[in-house]
Amino acid sequence: MNILLLGSGGREHALAWKIAASPLLTKLWCAPGNAGIAREAVCVPLDIANHAAVIEFCKVNRIDFVVVGPEAPLAAGIVDDLAQAGIKAFGPSKAAAQLEGSKGFTKDLCKANNIPTAAYRRFTEAEAAKAYIRSKGAPIVVKADGLAAGKGVVVAMTLDEAEAAVDMMLSGGFGAAGAEAVVEEFLTGEEASFFVLCDGEHALPLATAQDHKRAFDGDKGPNTGGMGAYSPAPVMTDAIWTRAMNEIIQPTLRAMRANGTPYKGVLFAGLMITAEGPKLIEYNVRFGDPETQAILVRLKSDLAEIFQAISETRLGELEINWSNDSSACVVLAARGYPARPEIGSVIDGLSLVQESEDIAVFHAATSRGPNGDWLTAGGRVLGVTATGENLEVALSKCYRTVAGIHWSGMHYRRDIGRTADHGPAPAG
Numbered sequence: 001m002n003i004l005l006l007g008s009g010g011r012e013h014a015l016a017w018k019i020a021a022s023p024l025l026t027k028l029w030c031a032p033g034n035a036g037i038a039r040e041a042v043c044v045p046l047d048i049a050n051h052a053a054v055i056e057f058c059k060v061n062r063i064d065f066v067v068v069g070p071e072a073p074l075a076a077g078i079v080d081d082l083a084q085a086g087i088k089a090f091g092p093s094k095a096a097a098q099l100e101g102s103k104g105f106t107k108d109l110c111k112a113n114n115i116p117t118a119a120y121r122r123f124t125e126a127e128a129a130k131a132y133i134r135s136k137g138a139p140i141v142v143k144a145d146g147l148a149a150g151k152g153v154v155v156a157m158t159l160d161e162a163e164a165a166v167d168m169m170l171s172g173g174f175g176a177a178g179a180e181a182v183v184e185e186f187l188t189g190e191e192a193s194f195f196v197l198c199d200g201e202h203a204l205p206l207a208t209a210q211d212h213k214r215a216f217d218g219d220k221g222p223n224t225g226g227m228g229a230y231s232p233a234p235v236m237t238d239a240i241w242t243r244a245m246n247e248i249i250q251p252t253l254r255a256m257r258a259n260g261t262p263y264k265g266v267l268f269a270g271l272m273i274t275a276e277g278p279k280l281i282e283y284n285v286r287f288g289d290p291e292t293q294a295i296l297v298r299l300k301s302d303l304a305e306i307f308q309a310i311s312e313t314r315l316g317e318l319e320i321n322w323s324n325d326s327s328a329c330v331v332l333a334a335r336g337y338p339a340r341p342e343i344g345s346v347i348d349g350l351s352l353v354q355e356s357e358d359i360a361v362f363h364a365a366t367s368r369g370p371n372g373d374w375l376t377a378g379g380r381v382l383g384v385t386a387t388g389e390n391l392e393v394a395l396s397k398c399y400r401t402v403a404g405i406h407w408s409g410m411h412y413r414r415d416i417g418r419t420a421d422h423g424p425a426p427a428g
């Protein structure tokens with residue numbers, strides 16, 4: 001099978017690494033990829049927003065299958081366009097990608113199907129939103145309806161903050177993504193990410209993970225794309241796992257089928273495990289980054305075979321095998337990330353890292369200098385990922401590997417996985 005992977009981050013490096021191990025693979029391309037992904041795939045400088053160019057590339061290079069990493073091309077309908085050209089792809093259609101592309105769409109779907117989530121209202125007028133906020137009180141959460149690169153959520157601890165967020169969003173602070181705002185109840189509990197594979201008919205829970213969104217130790221500093229993750233998530237006990245499937249995932253998939261827009265791909269549910277049980281915070285219609293790095297090092301099954309089965313609606317026949325190990329991923333970021341990351345620093349020690357069956361360094365943003373040096377090329381640069389018989393062992397392998405890597409301004413969190421209680425083994 002010839003496979004084209006779209007994307008360029010640490011998530012895509014982990015996907016490329018796993019796909020490259022498949023006996024079904026003839027050749028793997030990645031567009032645009034990065035210098036680390038180039039170890040697993042032939043990287044091509046295609047503009048993935050240009051669907052016609054992607055289709056042309058697939059035809060010329062006899063691509064059998066396209067794997068879409070990030071959400072933007074999914075929301076723009078790349079899977080529909082590829083299907084029209086007769087090319088199979090992993091990911092939801094444009095209509096099904098609304099589960100991430102419109103928070104209002106998802107909240108209405110939850111309400112209509114009794115799916116537990118925060119109480120909410122949708123607004124296009126600032127005054128009405130503010131009146132609702134004042135009637136509910138703080139803390140309260142204000143969200144831009146559309147895709148805002150992970151920045152469209154304000155968890156407001158005061159009324160002033162919430163009202164300022166409404167003004168910012170509804171006056172164009174997030175462009176078209178913020179033309180509508182969702183104001184919702186503040187939920188308390190522990191968060192977990194739950195990944196489920198779907199082929200439109202069947203759902204196969206994949207694994208659980210927890211990530212660390214804030215830039216600095218102790219959950220301090222600004223929100224980031226994610227500074228680390230670990231899998232499985234101890235908070236997802238068997239009972240919570242079953243409730244999440246029965247109360248959240250299955251009703252969503254039934255509703256999508258009933259709407260004539262069956263969901264195919266990976267459904268990533270951000271959950272809050274509250275005192276009343278799991279509630280949906282949000283859906284993403286693609287793999288998480290860096291959760292994917294932590295999850296794929298535990299996956300024993302062939303990922304290319306799984307993707308193929310999903311595109312052929314054969315997920316029901318498949319059994320997925322996992323290692324019993326735990327895993328962790330520690331993200332190494334550049335000085336200034338997330339606001340203004342410094343790029344172009346020489347990374348020392350990377351070529352000396354001994355990667356093995358239980359340690360992998362996934363590249364999120366690297367390039368090669370003229371004399372072969374590894375250089376930083378973005379905010380999140382590397383994801384040092386390891387497995388071990390328990391989380392502590394996995395974490396100590398990660399941090400031992402991190403100690404051998406250095407560049408000027410490199411920073412990372414030293415408390416990845418610390419929030420996990422190391423109690424009884426959870427599901428997934």
Ligand code: AMP
Pocket residue numbers: 118141150153155184185186187188191213270281282
């Ligand atoms: P989202 O982009 O929707 O995942 O939101 C980003 C983060 O905001 C989540 O990971 C939560 O930590 C927080 N958040 C979102 N919605 C809520 C809510 N209703 N209650 C409390 N925290 C929330």
